Structures are given as C-alpha cells and as structure tokens.
Amino acid sequence: MIKYCFGIDVGGTTVKCGLLSVEGELLESWEIPTRMEENGSHILPDVAETILQKIAQKNLDKAEIAGVGIGIPGPVNDAGEVPVAVNLHWGYVNVVKELGELTGLMVKAGNDANVAALGELWQGGGAGYQDMIMVTLGTGVGGGIILGGKIVAGAHGAGGEIGHAHVSDTITEACNCGNHGCLEQVASATGIANLARQILDSCDEPSLMRGHKFVSAKTVFDAVKEGDALAIRVAEEFGDCLGKALAVFAVVVDPQIIVIGGGVSKAGPVLLDYIVEPFKKNTFSACRNTEFALAKLGNDAGIYGAAKMVL
Amino acid sequence: MIKYCFGIDVGGTTVKCGLLSVEGELLESWEIPTRMEENGSHILPDVAETILQKIAQKNLDKAEIAGVGIGIPGPVNDAGEVPVAVNLHWGYVNVVKELGELTGLMVKAGNDANVAALGELWQGGGAGYQDMIMVTLGTGVGGGIILGGKIVAGAHGAGGEIGHAHVSDTITEACNCGNHGCLEQVASATGIANLARQILDSCDEPSLMRGHKFVSAKTVFDAVKEGDALAIRVAEEFGDCLGKALAVFAVVVDPQIIVIGGGVSKAGPVLLDYIVEPFKKNTFSACRNTEFALAKLGNDAGIYGAAKMVL
Numbered sequence: 252m253i254k255y256c257f258g259i260d261v262g263g264t265t266v267k268c269g270l271l272s273v274e275g276e277l278l279e280s281w282e283i284p285t286r287m288e289e290n291g292s293h294i295l296p297d298v299a300e301t302i303l304q305k306i307a308q309k310n311l312d313k314a315e316i317a318g319v320g321i322g323i324p325g326p327v328n329d330a331g332e333v334p335v336a337v338n339l340h341w342g343y344v345n346v347v348k349e350l351g352e353l354t355g356l357m358v359k360a361g362n363d364a365n366v367a368a369l370g371e372l373w374q375g376g377g378a379g380y381q382d383m384i385m386v387t388l389g390t391g392v393g394g395g396i397i398l399g400g401k402i403v404a405g406a407h408g409a410g411g412e413i414g415h416a417h418v419s420d421t422i423t424e425a426c427n428c429g430n431h432g433c434l435e436q437v438a439s440a441t442g443i444a445n446l447a448r449q450i451l452d453s454c455d456e457p458s459l460m461r462g463h464k465f466v467s468a469k470t471v472f473d474a475v476k477e478g479d480a481l482a483i484r485v486a487e488e489f490g491d492c493l494g495k496a497l498a499v500f501a502v503v504v505d506p507q508i509i510v511i512g513g514g515v516s517k518a519g520p521v522l523l524d525y526i527v528e529p530f531k532k533n534t535f536s537a538c539r540n541t542e543f544a545l546a547k548l549g550n551d552a553g554i555y556g557a558a559k560m561v562l
Numbered sequence: 563m564i565k566y567c568f569g570i571d572v573g574g575t576t577v578k579c580g581l582l583s584v585e586g587e588l589l590e591s592w593e594i595p596t597r598m599e600e601n602g603s604h605i606l607p608d609v610a611e612t613i614l615q616k617i618a619q620k621n622l623d624k625a626e627i628a629g630v631g632i633g634i635p636g637p638v639n640d641a642g643e644v645p646v647a648v649n650l651h652w653g654y655v656n657v658v659k660e661l662g663e664l665t666g667l668m669v670k671a672g673n674d675a676n677v678a679a680l681g682e683l684w685q686g687g688g689a690g691y692q693d694m695i696m697v698t699l700g701t702g703v704g705g706g707i708i709l710g711g712k713i714v715a716g717a718h719g720a721g722g723e724i725g726h727a728h729v730s731d732t733i734t735e736a737c738n739c740g741n742h743g744c745l746e747q748v749a750s751a752t753g754i755a756n757l758a759r760q761i762l763d764s765c766d767e768p769s770l771m772r773g774h775k776f777v778s779a780k781t782v783f784d785a786v787k788e789g790d791a792l793a794i795r796v797a798e799e800f801g802d803c804l805g806k807a808l809a810v811f812a813v814v815v816d817p818q819i820i821v822i823g824g825g826v827s828k829a830g831p832v833l834l835d836y837i838v839e840p841f842k843k844n845t846f847s848a849c850r851n852t853e854f855a856l857a858k859l860g861n862d863a864g865i866y867g868a869a870k871m872v873l
Binding site: 326382384396398403404405406407408409410411412413415416417418428429430432495496498499500501502503504505506507532533534535536537538540541 | 810813
C-alpha cells in the first residue's frame with residue numbers, strides 16, 4: 252500500500268528534501284548542499300543518495316513509496332527534461348530518466364515556481380481549489396498557473412512566467428530578462444524598494460521610511476501599518492500595478508483563487524488591501540469575485556508541490 | 563461504429579448546424595432561425611427537431627453518432643449549464659440535460675468563442691497544435707484558450723475573455739462591459755475605425771482613407787496595402803497594443819501558437835506584420851518563437867469546435 256512520497260526542491264545553494272505522507276503531512280524535512288562543480292553533475296546523484304539513505308534509515312519498503320517529485324530552477328518540459336538550468340550550471344538534463352534510474356522510483360519534475368504553486372494549492376493558501384494563479388513576490392516576481400489541479404507548464408516551459416509580463420512603457424532600466432517594463436520591476440521586493448526611494452527623493456515630506464539606511468519592502472509595509480502617508484503612496488502604486496496585471500491574467504485563465512506568496516507577502520493581510528481593489532476595478536465583471544489569499548507554506552511550498560506531482 | 567457528430571453554433575439571429583464525420587469533414591451545413599420569443603424557450607427544442615429530422619432524412623443510426631456539441635453566446639460551466647445568456651433572453655438553462663433528453667444523444671456545451679477556438683485548433687489555423695490562444699477581432703474582441711487540446715472555460719465561465727483585458731489607462735470612454743481601457747476598445751474593428759478617425763481628424767495629411775464616407779477596419783488595411791502613411795500609423799498603433807497584450811497572455815499560458823480570426827483577419831497576412839514584431843519585443847525570451855497564424859474556418863469555426871467537443 253502506497254503511504255509515502257518524496258518532495259525535492261533544488262535551489263542554487265541547498266536542496267530541500269521532504270518525506271511526506273500521501274495525505275500531505277510533512278513527516279520529515281532536511282537539506283543537503285547543492286554541489287555546482289563539474290557542471291552540477293553531482294546534484295542528481297546526491298539527491299538519489301539522500302533519498303536512498305532516508306529509505307534505509309526509516310526502514311521503508313519501496314512498494315510503499317509513490318515516487319519522487321523534484322522542482323528545478325529552470326524550464327522543464329512535460330517529459331521531465333531540462334534544456335538548460337543556468338543557476339545549476341546545467342545544460343540538457345533528463346531529470347526524470349536519470350533520477351529514476353538512480354533511485355529505482357517513479358520521478359516527476361517541474362519548474363520550481365510552478366511546483367511551489369502546486370504545493371500551495373495542495374496544502375497552503377489555495378487548499379480546496381483546483382484553478383489558481385500564484386504570484387510570488389520576492390527578489391524577483393515568479394508565478395505558477397494551476398488549472399484543474401495540474402500545472403500549466405507551457406509549450407516553452409514558460410507557463411506562469413508572469414513576472415515578465417509587460418506592464419509599463421515608461422520604465423527605461425532593463426529587467427534581468429533584458430526587456431523593459433516587466434511586472435517584476437515594479438512588484439518585486441526590489442521594485443517596491445526602488446519605488447520607495449524614488450518617492451522619498453522626490454519630496455521633503457516626513458516619513459518613517461527616512462529613518463532607515465536601507466529602505467526595503469519590509470520597511471515600506473511596516474510604515475504602512477503605522478499610517479505613514481508616503482509609505483501608503485508606495486503601497487498604492489505597487490498595488491495598482493500588480494492589481495491591474497492580475498486583472499489581465501484573470502481574463503485569460505479565470506481562476507477560482509489568486510494566491511500571493513514570497514517574502515513580500517510576510518507583510519500580511521494589509522498587502523491584499525492594496526491589490527484587491529485595483530484588481531476588482533479593472534477586471535471583467537465575471538472575474539470580480541475571484542478569491543484572494545496569502546501563501547501559507549513559505550519555503551516548504553516547493554517540497555509539498557514536488558511530492559504532489561507523483562500522487 | 564461511431565462515424566458522425568453534430569456541431570451546433572447558436573447565434574442571436576440564426577443557429578448554424580453541421581453534420582460532420584468523426585475525421586473532421588463537414589458533410590452538410592444548414593441554418594435555422596433563432597427564436598427568441600418566450601425567453602428563448604424554443605431554441606433547444608428547435609435544435610433537437612432539426613437534428614432528429616436530419617437523422618431521419620439521412621437514415622442514420624443513432625449508434626453511429628458520437629453526440630451533439632453546442633456553442634452558446636454566454637458563459638457555460640463544465641457541467642454544461644448556462645447561468646444566463648442575455649443575447650438569447652435566457653436565464654438559467656441546463657443545456658446538456660435538456661438537449662440530451664430532447665435528442666437522446668450525448669451533448670456537450672461550451673461558450674461560443676471558446677468553441678470556435680477549438681474548431682480552429684481541430685481543422686483550422688491551429689491544426690496540429692494542442693496549446694493555443696485564439697483572438698477574434700470582430701465588432702468586439704473575443705478569444706479562447708486551448709491547453710492540451712481542451713478549452714479553458716474558467717471558474718466563472720470567463721476563460722479567454724481577453725477582449726476585456728485592461729490595456730490602457732488613458733481611454734475615457736466606457737467599454738460595453740462597463741470598464742475603461744479594454745483591449746476590445748482598441749483592437750476590434752470598431753476600435754480600429756475609431757483610431758483611424760482620430761488620426762484623420764488630427765491632421766491634414768492626405769490619405770486614401772479620406773475618400774471614404776465611413777472609415778472601417780477594411781478601409782484602413784486596404785489603404786495599408788497601398789502604402790498609405792496615415793493608414794500605416796493606424797495599423798502600427800493597433801498592432802502595438804494587440805502585440806503587447808498577446809505578449810502578456812503568452813507569459814501566463816505559454817501557447818504553441820496564437821491564431822488571429824474574426825472579420826479584421828480578412829485583411830490577410832499584412833495584419834500579422836503589425837502584431838508579431840511588438841509581440842516579440844515585449845514578451846519573455848522563451849515565448850518569442852511562439853507561432854502565429856490566421857484563422858481559416860470563418861463562420862464555420864463554431865460548428866467544427868462544437869462537434870469536436872463530443873469526440
């Protein structure tokens with residue numbers, strides 16, 4: 252009888268590993284370092300080794316294990332192949348085939364942002380729903396689209412790459428992707444901090460944000476909670492941009508729920524106050540009652556989502 | 563052995579009907595009037611009657627018929643229920659149940675724009691692909707999203723309502739949907755004609771468009787083909803707006819192909835010249851080689867797509 256599954260989330264520094272029950276309980280989690288040397292060729296063998304060790308240590312029967320799901324920081328096609336993953340120093344890697352042979356277990360692979368979205372759908376902010384847009388506001392802006400409980404991976408592995416939606420014709424700096432005016436340039440932690448600095452530099456108005464040497468997204472939302480007028484202006488500009496972008500994504504796939512995650516979402520429910528109103532104002536009438544929620548799983552979302560892929 | 567299927571496309575004036583082979587050949591097509599009286603309560607019985615007549619006339623065996631697919635101008639949920647269809651004077655109608663009982667055949671129902679997109683995927687501009695965005699440029703702008711060969715209907719029946727994507731903060735007139743700045747207001751035949759009139763009124767420059775009492779989208783693209791400078795300006799503004807919007811939709815679902823249909827697409831390949839460049843410029847690198855094609859089935863797309871739903 253199938254009782255367990257493994258969820259693996261490969262990052263640039265560490266690989267997060269989880270042993271879960273098929274019901275979605277995280278029984279144990281641990282980390283191993285991500286070894287980049289020799290074009291990252293040790294990564295999958297290291298993952299296989301830690302899984303096999305865990306199986307031996309816990310005295311599990313392979314017949315009780317559904318398989319191994321793994322999230323990769325790069326595009327992954329439906330067959331589980333990665334054409335290239337710059338952050339892992341990988342060229343082409345057939346993850347499903349290689350890790351399957353190394354472990355003797357069924358393997359599924361997906362892009363890490365999409366996999367994290369699936370995790371939030373299964374056991375986090377989107378639990379109980381089937382159709383979700385997740386947007387992750389961190390150093391950059393990531394995302395994942397889940398329809399009918401399945402990841403939309405996309406024809407070129409770019410499904411849910413909503414951080415690179417073009418939202419502004421007036422931004423002259425280049426985004427990390429090379430384009431100009433991406434959502435990520437406004438709605439990421441970096442983008443919010445830039446916006447705050449611009450607004451602070453443009454006037455002499457007093458603000459709680461002025462007391463800080465480095466103004467971060469956290470500085471902004473801490474000040475918003477104190478009623479700081481300039482911080483509220485930053486939050487309004489950020490929320491207007493993100494709300495309008497989500498209003499567009501919603502008329503494409505019409506989800507049940509939109510889940511907001513990433514470091515910026517630690518600001519809490521106040522964040523949604525600034526996003527939901529411009530969303531409602533700009534989206535199609537039928538989409539106006541789309542639910543909103545904050546992500547719940549933090550850095551474990553990738554482990555949960557990876558495990559869910561094999562169930 | 564299953565050989566046939568019916569495709570039905572309910573419009574505000576006529577119901578288009580088709581008998582197709584399961585291979586996708588349109589064997590026969592005909593129309594019946596759409597009777598709106600008594601809250602449109604005659605529409606489904608009329609459809610059932612014409613199907614049963616056709617079966618009798620052609621001496622078909624019901625066992626040879628896969629079923630009846632039907633496209634409805636309104637939202638349709640996954641169970642084939644229509645909450646309301648204003649253009650048919652309908653309140654709630656369970657199309658699948660009612661038409662199924664009336665015909666004794668398996669019935670599937672979908673929104674007409676989504677169904678037309680499925681038709682283009684099966685036998686039209688998107689043939690051979692599985693993941694497609696279709697945009698229909700007519701009096702309004704409609705659309706349909708197909709992923710893995712299936713329609714994305716959406717949680718509120720609003721999947722593919724891309725005509726109501728918010729694309730402009732500067733448009734002060736209201737869209738038919740009540741919002742301001744929808745894609746439909748710029749990229750529909752009506753939007754293109756409005757843009758042409760604005761540009762003509764703003765200057766004295768000579769233009770072939772000035773010879774026409776009513777400037778339509780056709781007037782504009784006919785003049786574009788003659789090298790008319792002002793018409794080319796209209797086409798560039800239209801193409802820039804639509805190309806940018808498609809660039810955003812592409813990072814959400816990352817399709818293999820984008821198909822352009824509707825009356826405006828009769829302008830031919832020249833239309834794509836103005837859309838594809840701004841698309842490539844503004845979308846995420848991985849999506850840049852997304853294919854583009856013009857729709858091929860014209861007004862029959864709905865019949866084809868409806869039939870495909872039951873196969």
